[in-house]
Amino acid sequence: MTIRGKAHIAGAYEHPDRKIPDSSIAQVHAEVALGALADAGLSLRDVDAYFCAGDAPGFGPVSMADYLGLARLRYTDSTETGGSSYVAHVGHAAAAIATGKCRVALITLAGLPRSQPVPRPSASALAPEAGFEQPFGPTTVSMYALAARRHMHEYGTTSAQLAAIKVAASQHAQHNPRAMLRKPVTVDEVLDSPMISDPLHRLDCCVISDGGGALVVVAPEVAADLPRQTVKVLGHGESPKLTAGGRIDLTYTGAVWSGPRAFTEAGVTPADVDYASIYDSFTITVLQAIEDLGFCEKGKGGAFVADGALLAPHGRLPFNTDGGGLCNNHPVNRGGMTKVIEAVRQLRGEASAPVQVPDCEIALVNGNGGSLGTRSAAATLILGREDA
Amino acid sequence: MTTPGAALPAPAPAVNPETTQFWAATAAGRLLVKRCQDCEHLIWYPRVICPECSSLRTEWLQVSGRGSIYSYTVNHRGEGAYQGSPPFVLAYVELDEGPRVMTNIVETDDADLAVGLPVEVVFHDTGAGPALPRFRPRRS
Numbered sequence: 001m002t003i004r005g006k007a008h009i010a011g012a013y014e015h016p017d018r019k020i021p022d023s024s025i026a027q028v029h030a031e032v033a034l035g036a037l038a039d040a041g042l043s044l045r046d047v048d049a050y051f052c053a054g055d056a057p058g059f060g061p062v063s064m065a066d067y068l069g070l071a072r073l074r075y076t077d078s079t080e081t082g083g084s085s086y087v088a089h090v091g092h093a094a095a096a097i098a099t100g101k102c103r104v105a106l107i108t109l110a111g112l113p114r115s116q117p118v119p120r121p122s123a124s125a126l127a128p129e130a131g132f133e134q135p136f137g138p139t140t141v142s143m144y145a146l147a148a149r150r151h152m153h154e155y156g157t158t159s160a161q162l163a164a165i166k167v168a169a170s171q172h173a174q175h176n177p178r179a180m181l182r183k184p185v186t187v188d189e190v191l192d193s194p195m196i197s198d199p200l201h202r203l204d205c206c207v208i209s210d211g212g213g214a215l216v217v218v219a220p221e222v223a224a225d226l227p228r229q230t231v232k233v234l235g236h237g238e239s240p241k242l243t244a245g246g247r248i249d250l251t252y253t254g255a256v257w258s259g260p261r262a263f264t265e266a267g268v269t270p271a272d273v274d275y276a277s278i279y280d281s282f283t284i285t286v287l288q289a290i291e292d293l294g295f296c297e298k299g300k301g302g303a304f305v306a307d308g309a310l311l312a313p314h315g316r317l318p319f320n321t322d323g324g325g326l327c328n329n330h331p332v333n334r335g336g337m338t339k340v341i342e343a344v345r346q347l348r349g350e351a352s353a354p355v356q357v358p359d360c361e362i363a364l365v366n367g368n369g370g371s372l373g374t375r376s377a378a379a380t381l382i383l384g385r386e387d388a
Numbered sequence: 389m390t391t392p393g394a395a396l397p398a399p400a401p402a403v404n405p406e407t408t409q410f411w412a413a414t415a416a417g418r419l420l421v422k423r424c425q426d427c428e429h430l431i432w433y434p435r436v437i438c439p440e441c442s443s444l445r446t447e448w449l450q451v452s453g454r455g456s457i458y459s460y461t462v463n464h465r466g467e468g469a470y471q472g473s474p475p476f477v478l479a480y481v482e483l484d485e486g487p488r489v490m491t492n493i494v495e496t497d498d499a500d501l502a503v504g505l506p507v508e509v510v511f512h513d514t515g516a517g518p519a520l521p522r523f524r525p526r527r528s
């Protein structure tokens with residue numbers, strides 16, 4: 001059995017603010033939950049399944065369920081795979097709905113790293129790898145830099161090619177009034193920005209923002225009664241990418257497995273994808289994912305992106321039309337939620353007009369959590385327009 | 389730019405009963421990995437179970453401490469114990485015996501860094517017993 005067509009995304013909501021100085025984290029979860037339910041034409045009373053990840057304050061899904069008054073839950077899931085969690089949650093919600101476990105699933109993300117900066121929870125000293133990694137000073141950027149360097153070494157990828165990914169994101173962000181970085185940048189401006197951890201410059205990195213988002217995934221019979229255009233869940237795949245007992249390979253991601261699983265379930269191929277939301281914690285994250293998902297040959301991602309492929313609306317693979325994490329926002333350093341939301345906008349024809357992909361029927365969402373420099377978890381979704 | 393080992397912080401690692409022997413060996417200037425007695429996989433990071441074949445029959449093995457750079461980066465923005473440190477080199481070194489290990493490259497000029505550069509282990513005392521296995525360009 002598959003989840004193809006067995007669940008619909010009926011509501012999607014992105015918090016409008018990028019800095020939220022006077023709220024609690026739970027409060028922002030509530031705001032986005034209400035926003036997504038209102039978008040769907042539903043209320044908290046309709047929710048019978050709740051999904052959240054490590055950003056939710058308190059005890060797994062229980063504290064937020066209690067805060068929100070979700071008294072009718074019969075299904076919960078707090079799968080935590082970093083930024084890809086929410087992409088995975090959509091697949092899990094669809095599977096639960098397909099098997100009759102629930103009918104209306106709410107997924108929330110929220111956090112305030114700009115307004116309430118807390119020290120990044122360093123990998124717990126109890127993690128089995130801790131002693132063999134933390135003493136050497138790995139940071140998020142430097143770990144991705146290791147992946148970028150090795151990709152450059154094996155495939156001849158250049159910093160200018162990576163910069164083309166930021167350039168495309170910035171071209172899209174200029175049409176998003178809420179984006180943090182709205183000014184289009186050039187390849188040279190990316191290369192001239194300060195080096196953070198070579199070969200990654202400041203402009204190879206995503207922004208840091210407060211914010212959040214929420215999704216409502218419903219059974220087809222629920223969707224049929226709603227006034228709003230919904231989006232069909234067609235396929236889903238996941239995979240961790242591990243360090244292989246000391247034989248880590250920094251040139252690919254778990255999308256080499258999650259992608260084919262999602263495509264197979266959906267019954268489509270990369271050539272069928274009209275729009276792609278690709279998690280963009282760093283430029284190299286996008287480059288590796290594009291190759292791993294089969295949009296180009298492995299190692300040819302640099303040439304692919306440098307050729308304008310990512311530019312909406314007419315590139316070969318229009319991506320991240322809200323400006324993505326590279327330019328728009330990156331709530332709680334977890335980009336999967338906003339990736340799903342922008343794909344929903346595209347499939348509803350509600351993206352910003354200059355970047356709306358014409359006749360957008362099939363969208364892909366790819367999330368990656370953890371670190372490309374060590375261990376990570378990929379999740380891929382294929383979504384379709386309501387009539388797909 | 390020189391990255392002298394002495395200038396780098398050497399924070400103490402988290403040690404647990406599974407890794408006590410590894411860190412005791414570092415204090416004596418020896419680099420150990422785990423070897424699976426069933427499938428002969430050399431396991432990094434060290435652990436009781438073999439992630440290749442699920443065997444629990446694993447043993448400590450001293451390796452040469454020689455290898456080459458698999459990937460590296462000069463990090464200009466240290467965090468935690470490295471906050472405010474001068475730029476330093478984070479790397480994976482592929483040991484001659486196979487495993488790829490996270491480490492720092494020291495005693496090097498950034499201009500000399502390259503994937504494939506032959507390196508050898510040096511141990512930096514953390515002041516807490518264990519010493520950190522770092523690597524410098526090979527001299528012999």
Ligand SMILES: [Zn+2]
Pocket residue numbers: 424425426427428429438439440441442443
């Ligand atoms: Zn084994």
